Amino acid sequence: MVAAAEPRPGRWAWSRQRRSEAGVIRLDRRRVYIFPTYAGFFYAATLVAMQLGSINYSLALGHALVFLLVSLGLVGMLHSWRNLLGLEISALTSEPVHAGEVARFRLRVKNTARRPRPGLEWQLGHDPEPLMQHLPADDETLLHLTLTAPARGWLTLPTLRLSSRWPLGIFLTWAYPWPAARCLVYPAPLFTPLPPVMDTGEEGEGRSQEGHEDFIGLRERQPADSLRHVAWKIAARDGGDKPLLIKCFGGGAGQQLRLDWRDTRGDTEARLSILTGWVMAAENAGLDYGLALPRQEIPPGHGVLHRSQCLRVLALYPEVA
């Protein structure tokens, strides 16, 4: 009664999808496998013993009971298989995280059947604790699979095994849906003091983030602009017919921070971590910052998108983004 021989990820590797799939994965009959469980073998052995007893003592009703239970097992086999068949799985985008943090993959699981699908067990990689899911009839749910991001770069969804023992537990049915899901992992930030501000000299006087409060005027909103700076009151007055306007603030533009690879020390990963820490600190401080990496340069700027762009370059270094 050791759980070693039960099918588990890694075994049956030949039958598994070698490549992840984009779009909606529909579990068809070619990729839903089924095999008896230990409980199933125990059930079968019990039935054999019952049948021998029935024959020996000429128990007509004993025969009937054994036959009923054998039939129940067969019917249960079909129901077990059907519990996974036709399930639709697709991956949604996942939010980038820093290395060492928990990456969350989001899967959309859709049950188009008119019956519930209870007892779905999701097992990510070799995680011993499967995630239980009971999917109602004609419903779809979001499944959050969490995984600690080990290192920067792209983290792809590891082997995913979906299995079920419902309804009788005597058969295990399983499938390996492998949706193309990946999560960008930024380097783990290392917070060190920011390098000195490089004055461009255009405005002369050094301004800090307080300059953000000085209203200069309005301009038309670009998709990259933060929603925080939209002039909502004006938009409300216009009745939503005109394009949104953005409130422009003075200050900041005069101070530019150049976050340079050469200003850091240590090996590649340490340097990338320091640069990551700087990017985050600079964004928090509301400064304009640029990034200078070997063979790559990002011109100064600020905002969520700018930061994402910088972090992405750092995550994928030395690949040129």
Add this chain to the structure above:
Amino acid sequence: MFARKLRPHAALQHASLPWLLAVVFFTAAPHGLYQPVWLSAMVSLVWLGVLLRWRRGYKVTQRWFKLSVAAIGCGGILLQFHTWLSYEAGIALLILAVTMKLMELKSRRDAVVVVTLAYFLLLTYYFYSQSIAAGFWLLVGPLVVTAALIQLYDAPERSGKALLRTSAWLLAQALPFMVVLYLLFPRVNGPLWGLPQEGFISRTGLSDILDPGSIARLVLSDEIAFRVQFHERPLPTPGRLYWRGPVLGSYDGREWRPGYFRLERPALSRLENLITYTMTLEAHNQTWLLPLEMTPRPAQAENEDAQINSMGVVTNRMPVTSRKRMTFRSYLNYRLDTTLDTMTLKANLQLPGERNPRTLAMAREWRTENPDSRQLAQRALAYFRQENFIYTLEPQLLGQDAMDDFLFVTRSGFCEHYASAFVILMRAAGVPARIVTGYVGGEINPVDGFFAVRQSDAHAWAEIWVEEEGWIRMDPTAVIPPERTDTSVTATHASAVTDWVGQLRYRLEAVNNAWNQWVLGYTPDQQRDVLAWLGLKNLNRYSLGLFMGVGMGLLLLALALWMFRPRRETDPARAIWRQACLRLEKQGIHCPLWEPPLALAARLETEAPALAQEVQALARLVCATRYGRNAETAPPMATRTALRLALRRLPQF
């Protein structure tokens, strides 16, 4: 025990516990009728204890407590049954084990063990009873146990009703498979290993030792000995039906025993009046098969276990420990043993010496008066008729010279007294004679047409041997006039056809008989009959297995096709729109699934102006039905008709 646990066992849900308690209750409670009281009490206490624990938050019971319960239980079972190996002790141990498992439910695996053993426990009930009620239990028991099994793998919030519904649904789908297996599974005659006898001691029936009173005891029982279905009409007169059981030729002054015979076919001639019938013999734990007088062959060829001896007695090789069905061909008119060898002759003249002097003297006297054996027999019968003999179930006790006492003093007795006295008189007069026991007559059940012979029909009569004519049946009891018959005897034979109680009894017995014939009596023999009726003749075990496999495969295929049939669209508007798209595709217009109806209609204005108007009308209707004010409720009939009419406007080809 296992150093490396690769995967922790799935935890047991709190909601599973009441289910497991219910399973143990449903499967163990019926055994309370048959199990020793102390075991039932112990099991009930453990069960109640677990119930209380569950309500307070379940915890595994402490080890010392479990061990002591196990020790008390096993020891008690050993004391009660003197063994652990008999099936009764086995059932008791199983009940104990299942109940005790409730005290140590740690993971789902423990629950699976309880449920699987509970299935076994359901089976063990049939050791005690296979009545119709037990058959009904066959459906209720698995329903509850299976629901509990499903619960272990289902959502914890799933209601009991929903689980029972799923369980019933699965079992309903399993029923056709069960019928195929029941009919086609190659049946094997048990037992496979030694059959413990303890369960069959109390069965009533004839014995091969006849002492005064042995049939009188039997006659008090109203139990059915066997049922008969005659193949031809009209039915023979019940009074002419003598069902031949053990023939007894050896007398020691008190008891009659079988005596001398050979294991060979009886020497029969002048067979007339053939009668064919199928007999369903109740288990009586003896070997007699009790066919009508007289059958020349053991039984139909398929009854390989039956054999016949020179006295015309048909026996089974093994004691009949379960209901048995067989077909016989008998001849009501026959001649048995027209010549007799000296061994048989001597054996049938044997008498214990120095006993019953008055009887012997009277017999010798008759012999000189009547040199012809038949006349002598008539003389003896006339004696019983004329003298004041009484037919009673409670005869007076007889002394050392039992026959002298009976013939000259008490003159009251039952059939075994008369048969015995008659045979002794004949032997004393030099006519070979012997006692035949069996059953006489029977009664037709008007409801199902089966002929029932009860223990109360048990009888003993005599046979005398006459040169050239063979053995002639003589029934001395039959000559006693009815007015000298004790009312207690007639009461047991009373037929109650006219009143409603009798009708009800006939009906109940007919239902029971149908159950016995078709469910319980489904032996290898009957399986052969049923298969022959289905047109499958002369199948051996392997081809039968093959048929079973094919049948199961076809059923499985049918179930799979039905289960995995494509889903029908339930939304009428969507169904209509899908059909419209199919029609448009045939017109060469591409209709992608994602395109909204109105957008498609707008596109058609340029692509296919001829169709645009109709499609637009339909698209508007579809959208109004699906997204309009009343989209939440099912569309009324009028809307459905409108949709269908709008669809009909589109070209079909």
